Amino acid sequence: MMLVATLALARRALRGLLRRPQFVAPLVLFPTVFLAVNVGGLSRTTDLPGFPHVNGFLDFQLSAGITQSLLLGGVSAGIAVALEIEMGFFDRLAAAPIPRASMILGRIAAASVIAIFQALYFVVLGLIFGAQIEGGILGLLLVLVIASLAGTGFAAMGVMLALLARNASTVQGIFPLVFVILFVSSAFFPRALLEEPARTIARFNPLSYISDGMRDPIISSISWGPVLEGIAAALGLVIVFVGLSVVALRGRLRDA
Amino acid sequence: MAAIAARALERRYKSGLQAVAGIDLTVEPGEVYGFLGPNGAGKTTTVRMLVTLLRPTGGEATVAGYDVATQPGEVRKRIGVALQEAALDPLMTGVELMELQATLHGIPKADVVARSSDLIERVGLVEARDRRVGTYSGGMKRRLDLAMALIHRPEVLFLDEPTTGLDPVSRLTLWEEVRRLRDEGTTVFLTTQYLEEADVLADRVGIISGGRIVVEGTPAALKAQVGRPHLDITLTPDADVDRARGVVSPHGELQPPTEDVHLRLTVEHGSASIAPVVRALDEAGLTVAGMQLVEPTLDDVFVQQTGSHLEGAGAPAA
Amino acid sequence: MRDSWLTIRALTARAMNEVLRVPGGAIPGILAPTIFMLGLSSVFGEAARLPGFTAEDFRTYIVPVGLLQGAAFAGAATGVNMARDIERGWFDRLLLAPQPRGVVLAGLVSSAAFRSLLPGTFLVVVALVLGVHLPSFLGIVLTIVLVMGLAAVMACWGSVVALRFRTQQAAPLIQILGFVAVLFTTAYAPFALLTPWLRAIAHVNPVTYVLEGIRQGFVGDVTWADTWPALLAVVGLLVLLGAWAVRSMRRFGT
Numbered sequence: 001m002m003l004v005a006t007l008a009l010a011r012r013a014l015r016g017l018l019r020r021p022q023f024v025a026p027l028v029l030f031p032t033v034f035l036a037v038n039v040g041g042l043s044r045t046t047d048l049p050g051f052p053h054v055n056g057f058l059d060f061q062l063s064a065g066i067t068q069s070l071l072l073g074g075v076s077a078g079i080a081v082a083l084e085i086e087m088g089f090f091d092r093l094a095a096a097p098i099p100r101a102s103m104i105l106g107r108i109a110a111a112s113v114i115a116i117f118q119a120l121y122f123v124v125l126g127l128i129f130g131a132q133i134e135g136g137i138l139g140l141l142l143v144l145v146i147a148s149l150a151g152t153g154f155a156a157m158g159v160m161l162a163l164l165a166r167n168a169s170t171v172q173g174i175f176p177l178v179f180v181i182l183f184v185s186s187a188f189f190p191r192a193l194l195e196e197p198a199r200t201i202a203r204f205n206p207l208s209y210i211s212d213g214m215r216d217p218i219i220s221s222i223s224w225g226p227v228l229e230g231i232a233a234a235l236g237l238v239i240v241f242v243g244l245s246v247v248a249l250r251g252r253l254r255d256a
Numbered sequence: 257m258a259a260i261a262a263r264a265l266e267r268r269y270k271s272g273l274q275a276v277a278g279i280d281l282t283v284e285p286g287e288v289y290g291f292l293g294p295n296g297a298g299k300t301t302t303v304r305m306l307v308t309l310l311r312p313t314g315g316e317a318t319v320a321g322y323d324v325a326t327q328p329g330e331v332r333k334r335i336g337v338a339l340q341e342a343a344l345d346p347l348m349t350g351v352e353l354m355e356l357q358a359t360l361h362g363i364p365k366a367d368v369v370a371r372s373s374d375l376i377e378r379v380g381l382v383e384a385r386d387r388r389v390g391t392y393s394g395g396m397k398r399r400l401d402l403a404m405a406l407i408h409r410p411e412v413l414f415l416d417e418p419t420t421g422l423d424p425v426s427r428l429t430l431w432e433e434v435r436r437l438r439d440e441g442t443t444v445f446l447t448t449q450y451l452e453e454a455d456v457l458a459d460r461v462g463i464i465s466g467g468r469i470v471v472e473g474t475p476a477a478l479k480a481q482v483g484r485p486h487l488d489i490t491l492t493p494d495a496d497v498d499r500a501r502g503v504v505s506p507h508g509e510l511q512p513p514t515e516d517v518h519l520r521l522t523v524e525h526g527s528a529s530i531a532p533v534v535r536a537l538d539e540a541g542l543t544v545a546g547m548q549l550v551e552p553t554l555d556d557v558f559v560q561q562t563g564s565h566l567e568g569a570g571a572p573a574a
Numbered sequence: 575m576r577d578s579w580l581t582i583r584a585l586t587a588r589a590m591n592e593v594l595r596v597p598g599g600a601i602p603g604i605l606a607p608t609i610f611m612l613g614l615s616s617v618f619g620e621a622a623r624l625p626g627f628t629a630e631d632f633r634t635y636i637v638p639v640g641l642l643q644g645a646a647f648a649g650a651a652t653g654v655n656m657a658r659d660i661e662r663g664w665f666d667r668l669l670l671a672p673q674p675r676g677v678v679l680a681g682l683v684s685s686a687a688f689r690s691l692l693p694g695t696f697l698v699v700v701a702l703v704l705g706v707h708l709p710s711f712l713g714i715v716l717t718i719v720l721v722m723g724l725a726a727v728m729a730c731w732g733s734v735v736a737l738r739f740r741t742q743q744a745a746p747l748i749q750i751l752g753f754v755a756v757l758f759t760t761a762y763a764p765f766a767l768l769t770p771w772l773r774a775i776a777h778v779n780p781v782t783y784v785l786e787g788i789r790q791g792f793v794g795d796v797t798w799a800d801t802w803p804a805l806l807a808v809v810g811l812l813v814l815l816g817a818w819a820v821r822s823m824r825r826f827g828t
Contacts, residue, residue: 026746033754040772041762045621173602183613189620198616309666310827332672343663347591359584360671362577404667 002105005098009106010113016080017114027072028121035065035122038188050192054219059131062122063143063214064187067207069118070151071178075171077111078158082168094253101246104163108155108242115151116144119214131218139217146230150210153237160245163252187211209233257321259285259412259443260306266314267301275301277467278315283445283460285411288438290458290475291447292554294566298467299447300340303416306445307337320411333361336405336413340420342397346390350381350400353389354407361408375403379433395426402433412443419453431457451554451566463558463566470561478557485526485551486511487533489519492545503540507533517545526551578677585668585681586688592655593689603647604693607640608700614762621763628764629793634706637697638788639761641717642781644693645725646752652686653732653748660740675823679816683729690725691718706792713791716801720784723808728752730815737822755781780807 035058043057054060081104084090093103123133123140133139158171165171182188184198185207194202202208213230216223260283267276276298283289293299304310306319308328317324320334344353354372363371376385379399384392389400398418405413415434419427434444434457448454454461455475462472471478487508491500497516504510504521507529511520523529527549537544558566593600615633622632629635659665668678702708709717732748739747758775759782765773776782787804790796 025750029746029750030753033750033757037757037761037772040758040769040775041760041767042618042621043769044624044626044763044767045618048620048623180609180613183609183617189617193620195616195619198613304827307670309669329672329674332670335670337670339663339666341663343665343667345588345591345664347595348588356584356588357667359580360668360673362672365580 002099002102005102006105006109009093009102010110011106013077013080013107013110014113017110027076028069028118030072031065031068031122032125034068035061035125038064045189048193051190052219055132055134056130058126058129059219060215061188062126062131062218063211064182065122066119066143066147066214067150067187067211068182069122070115070147070154071182071207073111073114073118073151074154074156074158075174075178076158077107077155078160078162078171078174079168081107081159081162082165082171085162086167100249100253104159104245104249105242108152108159108245111155112148112152115148118151119144119147126218133218134220135217135222139222142217142222142227143214146210146213146227146234149231149234149238153234153241156238156241156245160241160248163245163248181205182207185211206233206237210237257285258282258318259287260289260317260319260445262302262306262315262317264315265302265305265312265317267298267305267310268313275467276305276312279464279467279469281462281469281472283412283443285443286438286441287459288434288444288446288457290454290461291445291464292451292454292461292566293447293449293464294564295449297464299449299464300416301467302464303339303414303445303447307335307414308332333408334411336408336410338398338401338405338413338415338418340416342394342401344389344392344397344400347388349386349388350392351376351385353400354404357404358407363408371407375406379403380429395422395429398422398426398430402430406437410442412445413437415444415446417447417449419448419450427453449566451558455554461554463554463561465558465562465564471557475554478554479552482552482556482560484522484524485529485549486520486522487529488546488548488550489521489533489537489544490546491517491519492543493517495542499540500537500542503536503542504533507536578673578680581671581673581677582681582684585678586685589652589655589682589685590688592651593692600692603644603651604696606647607644607693608697610643611636611640611697611701618762624763624767626764626766633701633704634792635789636762637701637706637792638717638785639756640697641694641721641788642724642756642785643753644697645690645721646728646756647693647749648690649686649725649728649730650732650745650748650752651689652682652729653734653736654742654745656682656733657736657740657742657744660736661742669827676820679730679733679819679823682733683726683816683819686725686729686732687722690721694718694721709791710796713796716796716804717788717791720788720804720808723812724781724784727808727811727815728755730812730819733819734815734822737819737826755779756785759785761785780811783807 038061039058045051046054046057046060090103123143127133135142161174162171184201185205186194186202187207191199191202191208209229210233212226213233216226260281262279262281265276265279268274279302291299291302301310305312306317306324308324308331311325319331322330322334324331348356351372354376355368358368358372376382379402381396381399381403384396389397392400402418419430422430431453434446437444446454446457458475460472460474461478462469464470489504491497495517501510501519504519508521508523511522521533530547530549534544534547555566558564611633614636619632621627622629622635627635656665671678698708708714731751735744735748758772759779760768760776765776768776783803784807787801790800
């Protein structure tokens with residue numbers, strides 16, 4: 001029953017996304033613009049001492065674009081759930097004979113699929129503009145695995161925020177915060193070259209490990225250290241945020 | 257010079273939909289004109305063209321003597337508009353909105369405050385004037401909207417469905433206000449889907465259906481076209497029917513009897529006719545089991561013209 | 575004439591309600607450019623060590639970008655608010671006023687110009703605290719003029735989009751253009767260090783010259799050579815987009 005309900009709601013979430021392209025655009029367009037500007041403006045930084053060896057700055061930046069897009073996807077999932085709550089659809093689900101957790105697991109599961117496409121978009125974009133995936137097919141698969149896990153974790157975080165905040169505009173206000181957390185990580189620039197206090201914070205920021213984990217198979221042949229750290233960080237986020245969102249759900253249903 | 261004059265006014269949307277298919281109407285200064293029709297008939301589209309918010313795709317119209325298509329600025333100076341959705345800013349207070357409206361309509365700075373206060377008082381919003389409009393009830397919003405429409409003392413006032421969704425008391429208050437405006441010489445163009453409203457307020461009524469005016473005239477004249485009012489009198493079973501008929505016949509025209517104890521008397525003057533008939537029957541010692549005045553309504557007029565009812569969303573007549 | 579001035583003033587005052595009367599509503603817009611600047615400089619700060627970089631440190635170099643982002647955001651918000659007002663029917667009220675369309679537009683757009691000073695001031699204060707060198711008085715005046723000018727330009731763009739699509743869902747379209755216009759310039763690095771494709775775009779992007787007009791005071795002295803292109807760009811954009819916006823307003827409802 002849990003599986004059936006979850007799959008049905010996951011399908012609904014996916015359909016909803018495809019039918020509203022104005023939600024898709026910011027998810028992917030905005031990080032693309034950012035990627036283009038970063039690459040266009042700061043390519044020469046690859047000359048700086050301490051910068052890892054890369055084919056091009058674009059290769060380095062791709063995983064940042066993916067991570068940023070996945071984070072925005074998480075916020076977007078949160079907004080969708082907040083709107084559902086505001087519109088009463090959520091109450092309808094609560095009245096249905098489905099397991100409580102499946103009310104939110106559907107959307108979270110959908111995110112794991114959407115994340116793969118988000119990652120693929122950037123990979124293809126990168127390939128078109130001259131990037132190379134040093135790690136080959138296996139490398140690409142690892143990128144997709146980490147992206148899928150991370151996307152799931154971020155969506156769970158978004159859903160948790162929606163359950164706690166109860167209205168869509170609060171969740172939307174979180175958007176700038178997303179940037180802050182991403183900035184204090186090694187997503188956009190090698191950790192060793194960050195200024196303090198960003199450098200220290202980045203060491204403890206899971207986004208650093210997720211980005212680095214996706215970056216490694218792109219810029220070099222696979223080193224299992226960063227990749228496994230990336231998988232672990234993403235998996236950790238999934239476990240923590242799915243758990244927290246189920247708790248938040250229970251709390252909300254109890255109070256309603 | 258007519259206050260409002262439209263000839264073959266037309267609006268065809270880019271999608272091909274013909275919302276208004278050729279409207280001719282004339283409204284004299286100081287008149288209350290009731291524009292009546294079911295939802296979707298083209299009322300709001302017509303109003304939007306007359307108030308210069310929408311450009312006609314055919315025909316022409318003048319309001320307060322100026323052409324709506326070629327001289328919209330002059331038209332706007334002379335009209336007041338209260339649209340269906342009371343378009344107010346919830347973050348502003350009542351008095352702030354009044355003063356903004358005054359400024360937008362070019363009222364000299366020295367007069368803005370005084371006029372705003374006067375109108376707020378007139379519509380009974382003095383206590384709420386400094387509260388944000390977001391806290392107002394529906395009726396209060398409509399009243400403010402009306403006050404705002406009057407700030408520049410327009411010659412012609414357009415009210416689009418002013419009482420839709422209002423409680424009965426608010427509705428009566430608004431009717432009072434319309435009568436007062438008419439007495440002051442303002443021309444009022446009133447659109448409504450409520451036939452009672454048109455019947456009670458309007459000097460003349462135009463009924464629109466399918467984008468065209470199907471019939472126009474005073475409410476009394478229109479109803480008279482359908483038929484005159486009649487009294488349905490039900491006598492008690494033991495009554496002397498022939499005598500009763502003799503008693504009532506001077507007060508109107510007796511219609512052919514349908515059943516024995518039922519009399520149908522067509523009368524001239526609606527409810528004014530009831531008392532004399534009752535008195536006559538009473539003086540003759542005849543008891544009446546029931547009496548009902550049946551008047552044709554504007555709905556009957558509509559049915560006669562279009563085959564559908566006015567209220568009840570266009571259900572075909574029985 | 576006096577009518578027009580009063581109208582513009584009244585509409586500007588109303589628009590400021592958005593900022594003053596909605597608790598916390600304006601805060602993300604005010605903080606965002608500063609957050610962006612702080613984040614960007616802590617990430618890419620080392621870039622300033624590249625040979626050919628024309629500022630002492632990255633932070634000083636990108637403060638002008640933050641100022642323009644604040645301007646772009648204020649302008650975009652005006653457009654989004656207009657779309658909302660159209661959806662709600664409030665805009666009909668403005669159209670029914672016997673004022674020339676240009677005057678109504680000026681009222682709506684000027685509020686954006688004033689609004690842009692809020693994130694800008696916050697950003698400059700934070701930058702000052704962090705040791706960024708501020709321009710001379712002339713440079714500050716020029717900065718204010720250029721920031722307000724770009725905000726007005728973006729508000730005109732936002733109005734064009736709002737009048738065309740008549741729904742708040744067009745918001746991303748307004749915002750993305752502002753974002754692109756400000757960043758596809760010498761935002762992160764001088765011309766010499768940009769990749770060829772970005773350098774080409776930056777050369778033709780009028781906002782680049784506005785950016786450089788602001789930046790000159792922060793990294794050195796204000797010179798006429800760097801000032802006149804900036805003023806020309808702002809005035810030119812304002813004339814073009816302003817005309818487009820007025821035309822859109824006139825055709826609204828036809």
